[in-house]
Amino acid sequence: MKMLPTVLANLFSKTATRNYPFFVRENFEHARGELINDIDRCIFCGTCARKCPSQCLTVERDKTEGSWTLEFFACVGCGVCVDVCPVSCLSQKTSHRPVVVERSVITLRGKLPERPVRHAMPDKAETPDKAKTAEKPAE
Ligand code: SF4
Numbered sequence: 001m002k003m004l005p006t007v008l009a010n011l012f013s014k015t016a017t018r019n020y021p022f023f024v025r026e027n028f029e030h031a032r033g034e035l036i037n038d039i040d041r042c043i044f045c046g047t048c049a050r051k052c053p054s055q056c057l058t059v060e061r062d063k064t065e066g067s068w069t070l071e072f073f074a075c076v077g078c079g080v081c082v083d084v085c086p087v088s089c090l091s092q093k094t095s096h097r098p099v100v101v102e103r104s105v106i107t108l109r110g111k112l113p114e115r116p117v118r119h120a121m122p123d124k125a126e127t128p129d130k131a132k133t134a135e136k137p138a139e
Pocket residue numbers: 037041042043044045046047048049059068084085086087088089090
């Protein structure tokens with residue numbers, strides 16, 4: 001009989017758990033979830049891959065194109081790559097990636113930004129020597 005008050009209290013009080021999946025709690029505002037790359041802005045510098053603590057990113061590039069590959073099973077969602085990306089094309093959703101049953105990777109491809117045209121420095125031999133070309137003072 002000692003338990004009766006506790007039993008009655010539990011019977012008529014609000015439940016401590018949610019009836020998942022019918023009631024899903026909203027994600028926390030700053031939760032670190034699914035990693036997203038806005039590949040059109042990516043310059044394929046490879047900084048994210050070099051800094052990733054779990055080495056789940058691979059960045060490859062040739063002269064005109066690049067690829068960015070995420071092994072998302074190995075990603076721990078730390079957000080280091082997001083912090084170090086120089087063009088801020090990486091971001092994280094507050095929700096996690098949907099469940100999948102087969103291990104796979106995500107590969108995104110894009111074009112490299114065009115390099116600015118370099119203007120050649122004038123050849124030293126063609127540069128007029130100031131000392132030689134300077135007019136001599138009238139005698
Ligand atoms: S750090 Fe950013 S710009 Fe550089 S390869 Fe990674 S995602 Fe692309």
